[in-house]
Amino acid sequence: MMKLKLFSLGVAVVYPFHLINAFQPFQSHLVAKNANPHRLPSDLEFQIHGHDYEKDGSQAIVFEVPVRQEGIKMYIANDGKLQNHKPGNGGMRMMSYESQKHAIEDAVRLAEGMTRKHALYNTGFSGAKLVVNHGDVDLDDVDRSGLMADCASALQRLGGCVWTGCDINTNDEDMQILSSYTPYVLAGLDSTVDTNKATAMSVIGSIMGILQAHDEQIEDNTFLVQGCGKVGSHVAQELVRLGAKDVKTCDIEAERALIPGCFPLKNGQEWFHQQVDFLVPCANSFAINEQVLQEMKPPRFIVGATNQPYASVEVRASFDEKGSFHVPESISSAGAILADSVEWTHPDLFRGGASSSQVYGWIRDLSRDKANQLCNYAGNDAKAVLQATEEVYADSSNDPIGQTFPDWILENTVLTDCVIVGGGMAGTAAAYANSKAGIKTLLVEQGDSLAPKTASSNGDSRMYRQMYSNPFFSQMQTKALDMWKVLEEECGEQLLHQNGLLFYGEDTKETVEGSVQGARNTMKELGLPHEYFTSGNAIFERFPALKTRDTPYSGVYEETAGHVRASAACAAMAKFATQLGLCKMLTNCEVTDIRCSDEKDHLVTIVLKDGLSVIAKSLILAPGAWTNHILQRHFDMILDLDIWRIHWAHYEIDACVDVPQSFFFRKESDCGNDGGLYYFFPATATESCAAFTPNKKIIKVGVDFKTTESVDVPRSMNDFEYDTMPEVLQLMDDFVSEHLDGNPKRVEALVSPYTMTKDSYFIMDTLPQHPNVALFSGGSGRAFKFAPLIGDCLSRLARGDTDFLLEDMTCFSMRRVAAGLKMNQSKSMITVSTGNAINDAGGIAPVLAR
Known part of the structure; x- marks a missing residue:
């Protein structure tokens, strides 16, 4: 029979197994997730030899887990007594320690830090940590499968009183193995939630809370992300996306600091020689040491993901004295445990009912509010942070914070008639047409403006003309010109310039x-x-x-030909749509999820990167060059573009x-x-x-x-x-x-x-099986001149109105041969085309002019 050696940090003691087995597993839906785990290897049933470790003033207990691989030691630290109604929770990290004593000390330190994180937000957990000391064994030589089985045996013995997930040098693959043996794993395995991104979002939220408390904007502040690994890289990317004035990056592996939009430090540049508003530590512990204290101009704020960034309490106190306002990592680095709280309390919602962006948005808002409260209690005084932190702990008598997630989703959900994805020519034209038809609309654009420079609709000029080799497009231009004149009258601005x-x-x-x-x-x-x-x-x-x-x-x-003022035209159509009060437009908003209902109402739900959910009766996709990214990710289909x-x-x-x-x-x-x-x-x-x-x-x-x-x-x-x-x-x-x-x-x-497209015709159609989802793509560089007409067609397509201004829309079908539509069925792409598809042999001539 296996025994766990337990070390109380007062007196070493070995718990008899009949007491350990007395703890009942936590009764939650999560246990049912893995009700029949794999059988653990029988050779785990052996005695272990422990050693004593003592430290005064701590409530933590430490178990040494029997590990079969020679040279590997594993410890489970739980901050306080074992209890299944409020189990210990903390990730498993694998490092090489100077001694077993150092490994145990680290486990205890981290478990105590986890308790503070859990208590600050009332996640429903207490603090725990799993530490593996691989000593002189190379990481590549660690038998991870066997190690996970060893760990699972211990977690099973503890009966749900300790739960774990990823940390340094452990990954999702390790957790998959571990969860095959035991249900006591919280790592977002069966969901799209990335716990590293979750942690990054709590850092971002804390930064936003600080800025809010100081009534400042992110675009006026500079940042240094120290450590660009799994968390720091996401933090840096998000700071760039949010428009930070300047984001410097550094990492001991220089290539990891090469993040688009950031300024990686060059060889020889020390991160602590940089002058920034925000220092964002996302590397290993204790990096802010005496040398940093002496050589770095104190940043205004220190907000990061690193557990215990300071080398000593004296260094921390000195930075406080210098005015560097530090948001404790128990607030700013709590994203993963907040995600755990949702996974623990609402497992079905976590694993499929909600989008990962909603989880990240909820975490960001919680961290923002907590950091903002901290600033208010501290009076923005760096020296008052430690005392103020005591004031922002959550009420432990309330339900775990994860229980609030469904309410947050409802509070961050808006209803509208139509959502438009893409703010270029087709998107703004569709918004213009929708507003004229009285349709309430939300347009979202991932770029930093409508018609962004990275896309196809930006610039001073596009040609308009009736001079085509194909009469169909000449006639189409004639209709569009009449609509352009109406738009110019409505917006009071000249958009078309006749110059021949x-x-x-x-x-x-x-x-x-x-x-x-x-x-x-x-x-x-x-x-x-x-x-x-x-x-x-x-x-x-x-x-x-x-x-x-x-x-x-x-x-x-x-x-009579001339040029259209491209960017100005997009702005004019957008302005008209919004001035009618029926359309709202959001930039810098990436769509992360699209879900279409199978019910008769065919409602569409989209989720944005900030977690906002939008439920609409119809959807218009105008993503331009990003079309297949949207189609493949959310509709399981692609076009030949x-x-x-x-x-x-x-x-x-x-x-x-x-x-x-x-x-x-x-x-x-x-x-x-x-x-x-x-x-x-x-x-x-x-x-x-x-x-x-x-x-x-x-x-x-x-x-x-x-x-x-x-x-x-x-x-x-x-x-x-x-x-x-x-x-x-x-x-x-x-x-x-x-x-x-x-x-x-x-x-x-x-x-x-x-x-x-292969035949140079647009794609302007509804998606197969989704009659309320319209798509425009494949503009082939010639679509802009038809903008108001295209917008009208898209608006009608999405709402099922067949009274098109064009007599024949079949040439724009996404089901035609040249469009190359493929739909994924049983993991094989099935080509879809209609019998009346336009091709080189008949119908409208396949080669057109702008």
Whole structure:
């Protein structure tokens, strides 16, 4: 029979097993999770040899667990007597200690710290900690499976009086093994909750509480995240997302500090030589020592995830004297145990009924409120923090804090008619249309603004024109132009500027932009006014800024064409929608969960990263280049979409040169990556740019072809690169020099994503099995000019109104062959298409022009 050696920190004693077995397991739904655990190995039934350890003033008891692997020791420290109605809870860490005494001391210290965390929030637990001293055994040589079985045997013997989870050098895989033997594991294993993110959210919440108490904004403060491991990396990412003024990062493993939007310290830079508002320690204990005290300019605040960041009470007191306000880690680093409280009290809700973002949001709010209370009690005086901490302990007579989670969800849930995901052209147009139809709407955009620079709808200009190779799109533009005029009248702002458009160049076949001859034929067929040029000389006579003399070019010109002020148009549609009082728009809001009801009402629930839940009658997806990310993650389907890296640039040119808005067609090169399609926007279409030198102006130049080989075309934004390609910039420079006088000079170059379908048609449809979920994607760089019309179509699709302004919507079906819809059934992607799908052989011509 196995025995646990128990060490009371007053007098060493061995508990007889008949007393240990007298403790009854905690009766909760969690036990049922693993009612029939695997049988533990029979060779665990052996005696162990313990040793004595004494320390005055502590209530903790320590058990030494029998471990079969030589050189490994395991200790379970529980802060106080064992009890199943308020069990001990703390993670299992694995480290190499100087001695067994040091390991036991660490276990006790951490268990006592856990008690403070649990008590501050009243999680329903007392403090415990499991410590494994692997000594001289390399971590890679630890028999983790056997170790977990050894640990499970002890937890089973303790009958639910101690629960554990991950900590340093243990992971989810370890906990999976452990939970196969015993139910007394709280590690978010059967949920989407990441306990590291949970801890990070409690750090973020405490920072928010501090800022709230001081009436400050995060964008006015600087931060140093010391330690960028499993917790610190999430803290740094969230600080960037929330708009912190400056986030420095450091880690003993330098590559872990390379977090987008942060400023990693360079080799030789000491973290304690940095001057910041917030020091955010997320590394091992005791890092803030005498050297740091002497050399670091005291930060205003110290808020982090590290348990016991100070090397001594004297160092802590000195920082207090210097005015560094420290939020105790029992407040700021409590995220994991708060998650445990939910898992313990509401296991079904934790494992599937709620989103992980809701758990994180609840944790963030609890930590924010607790830190704010601390500041108020302390009067923002660093020296008063220890005393003030005593005032913010939760009332232990109340129910465990995890019981409040369902109420928090209800309080953070809003109802609306329609949710729109994506704040670019299609999203803002849909919001505009919804508001005109009297539909209450919430629009969420993950970027820091509507039409953010990282997406496809940002900028000064997009072409509008009726000059297409396909009459369908010419007629579609005619309808859209009428709607643009209404929008301009409603918002009192000019959004369309008529400056004409020239198609010119070689006699190519139909391209993604159509062709000169195809556009001329459509203009003639529809009786639309235009000019046709039969030679390069004729083009030069009309547009002397273009170097077309003695070239075999032809051209067609539409005087009524022009450009749309892209970003301004998105802003105008959004402003109109919100001014009617029916639409609210949120930026910096990432959607983390989408759930569609199977009931007759077909209600849709989305959850945002901050935990806010939105329940709506319908959903409009306008995520642009992020379409497949949304579809695959939340609807188990994907589309055959490519994401092109479209290069464009601003060129400075002599002010006397009037460059027309134009599109040039050249036969695609047989070698290299010159797709042959280039465009100019005149200086009147670059309103946000100013020339760098006198007597100059700025024009916009771009390419309209795929700038990477087919095998390298990104399929998701995870693979997208915003860096420009030198060879493409050289093609643009050569083109500009070849076609323009006026000493053109490139002053800026950028890359934007275009979401492309295989046939260059949009996708504008409802999702299979979800008639109230509409999708727009695959704009293929030509959708903006139709914005009000697209918005109207999406609004009608989502609410089941078939009275479309377009007579035929089948060409935009996501079920057509070229859309490449695949749905995941039984883990294999099933291709879905309809018999009347548009293809190259029939229906509308597959190659269009912008």
